[in-house]
Amino acid sequence: MEDLLVKYGDIIRKGRLPYLRCKKCGYSTYYPKVRCPKCTSHEFEVSESKGSGKVYSITSFNNGGRTYYYAIIEMEEGFKMYANVVSPATIGDRVMAIFVDERVQFNTVKI
Amino acid sequence: MRVAYASKLYKKYSGSVVDLLKEVFIDLSANTETSTIDGLFFTQLPGTFDKKELHFPSTQISSFLGIKPRILRVLDIGGPSAMTMLYEAIRAVEAGMAEKILCVVGGKGSMLREKGFTADSVDKVLPYSITPYDELFRIYDDMNPVTDYALVANRHKFLYHSTDEERATISVKQRKNAESNPKAIYKSPLSVKEVLSSRMIADPLRLLEVVYPIDGFNLFLVGKGLTGDYVDVSVEFYREAHWPEMPPDRDLDVTYTPALESGKGVNLDKVDALELYDSFTITVLLQVEDLGLAKKGDGGKFFEEKDVSPTGEIPVNTGGGTLNTGQPAFMSGGVILEEAIEQLGGRAMGRQVKGVQRVLINGIGGWNRAHSVTMVLRGE
Numbered sequence: 001m002e003d004l005l006v007k008y009g010d011i012i013r014k015g016r017l018p019y020l021r022c023k024k025c026g027y028s029t030y031y032p033k034v035r036c037p038k039c040t041s042h043e044f045e046v047s048e049s050k051g052s053g054k055v056y057s058i059t060s061f062n063n064g065g066r067t068y069y070y071a072i073i074e075m076e077e078g079f080k081m082y083a084n085v086v087s088p089a090t091i092g093d094r095v096m097a098i099f100v101d102e103r104v105q106f107n108t109v110k111i
Numbered sequence: 112m113r114v115a116y117a118s119k120l121y122k123k124y125s126g127s128v129v130d131l132l133k134e135v136f137i138d139l140s141a142n143t144e145t146s147t148i149d150g151l152f153f154t155q156l157p158g159t160f161d162k163k164e165l166h167f168p169s170t171q172i173s174s175f176l177g178i179k180p181r182i183l184r185v186l187d188i189g190g191p192s193a194m195t196m197l198y199e200a201i202r203a204v205e206a207g208m209a210e211k212i213l214c215v216v217g218g219k220g221s222m223l224r225e226k227g228f229t230a231d232s233v234d235k236v237l238p239y240s241i242t243p244y245d246e247l248f249r250i251y252d253d254m255n256p257v258t259d260y261a262l263v264a265n266r267h268k269f270l271y272h273s274t275d276e277e278r279a280t281i282s283v284k285q286r287k288n289a290e291s292n293p294k295a296i297y298k299s300p301l302s303v304k305e306v307l308s309s310r311m312i313a314d315p316l317r318l319l320e321v322v323y324p325i326d327g328f329n330l331f332l333v334g335k336g337l338t339g340d341y342v343d344v345s346v347e348f349y350r351e352a353h354w355p356e357m358p359p360d361r362d363l364d365v366t367y368t369p370a371l372e373s374g375k376g377v378n379l380d381k382v383d384a385l386e387l388y389d390s391f392t393i394t395v396l397l398q399v400e401d402l403g404l405a406k407k408g409d410g411g412k413f414f415e416e417k418d419v420s421p422t423g424e425i426p427v428n429t430g431g432g433t434l435n436t437g438q439p440a441f442m443s444g445g446v447i448l449e450e451a452i453e454q455l456g457g458r459a460m461g462r463q464v465k466g467v468q469r470v471l472i473n474g475i476g477g478w479n480r481a482h483s484v485t486m487v488l489r490g491e
């Protein structure tokens with residue numbers, strides 16, 4: 001895990017979104033795991049996502065006078081992840097990863 | 112198998128958590144002989160036992176209650192722990208591992224509640240990790256579990272065109288069932304309009320769709336030779352399902368819960384009442400679908416169309432559920448299990464389902480709906 005966190009951290013500091021890709025079958029995931037759920041391989045490589053995805057689901061809530069948008073984003077590479085979106089969005093909207101204080105967030109993309 | 116029970120629920124208990132446990136244990140002891148208890152099953156969620164976490168919890172609790180156990184177990188699946196403990200206790204007694212096993216579920220929800228957190232966001236106030244990679248996961252602003260269930264509710268609306276009114280109907284009908292439940296803290300009649308005008312917590316879930324964390328314990332004592340006041344039950348169906356992966360990593364859409372798997376093979380035609388886990392309206396709705404009471408997407412319509420009162424065609428959450436009693440220590444399982452046992456023992460007073468023989472209890476656990484337990488108890 002420590003190795004992986006270092007590799008993820010290096011990519012995040014470059015302003016890119018890291019993910020894990022199964023070397024054998026190509027399955028992708030953001031959340032570290034020991035074994036590929038598709039082909040049972042232990043071999044993952046850390047990859048860089050293009051950062052492009054769409055909103056799978058989203059909610060908003062208020063805390064301390066601020067409105068937050070909390071979502072599941074479905075990435076072009078096939079994996080899904082929890083993330084904050086910086087502005088209102090609806091399911092299906094195109095979004096792009098952005099980095100604020102080395103924290104990945106998503107911004108809506110105008111088409 | 113004989114089951115005795117006792118419970119106490121408080122919005123905020125002023126004493127310590129063990130004082131609260133002691134109160135409920137003394138109540139149980141007034142109903143049935145407890146000096147011969149020789150087993151303890153225990154469950155607990157983080158941040159619900161006063162200021163510190165318990166080291167060797169089952170030892171501490173049995174020592175405090177004066178139990179000399181032949182069997183000790185701790186379970187950590189949250190919501191459905193109560194059902195699993197009861198099932199395992201029945202099996203252990205049948206296997207001769209102990210004569211009388213006490214199942215303890217509860218604690219204080221008020222401590223985290225007053226800080227604005229829950230057992231699922233406890234890592235923000237206490238040294239807990241939610242995943243082995245919190246550096247990657249806990250970088251978001253959320254209000255889990257409500258925000259996670261809100262994502263599910265919005266996805267459900269998107270995929271199946273379900274409505275806020277449908278979910279609100281669940282609050283309204285459960286409130287009606289709570290009217291004759293002496294343990295309910297919310298009993299005044301409720302309308303769909305009131306639910307939909309209550310404060311938004313996490314879009315689309317509103318205040319009156321969200322359980323209120325309280326303090327309390329549910330105790331269940333299991334044994335063949337119980338004396339005094341008990342209910343005779345047998346387990347007709349029991350199945351667990353665990354989906355430990357993160358919901359975004361699941362193949363199935365997030366609108367599915369592991370109840371889809373734990374409920375497989377259950378005979379709904381033979382069930383006279385259902386007690387479904389009700390942390391949120393959407394939780395109840397999803398179980399109705401995943402257990403097969405309605406087709407996927409129609410869980411809300413089920414509540415609009417069916418009479419789910421104790422005298423109705425299909426009674427659901429006959430005591431109004433924890434949406435109306437409050438949720439002790441972030442687990443609804445003890446409350447809904449006790450309701451099922453009261454129904455089977457014919458003790459449900461003004462909310463008794465006439466001629467009830469079998470009750471289905473379904474528990475959902477974990478902020479990410481990782482666990483589901485489906486159990487059918489039959490009254491003897």
Ligand SMILES: [Zn+2]
Binds near residue numbers: 025
């Ligand atoms: Zn693979």
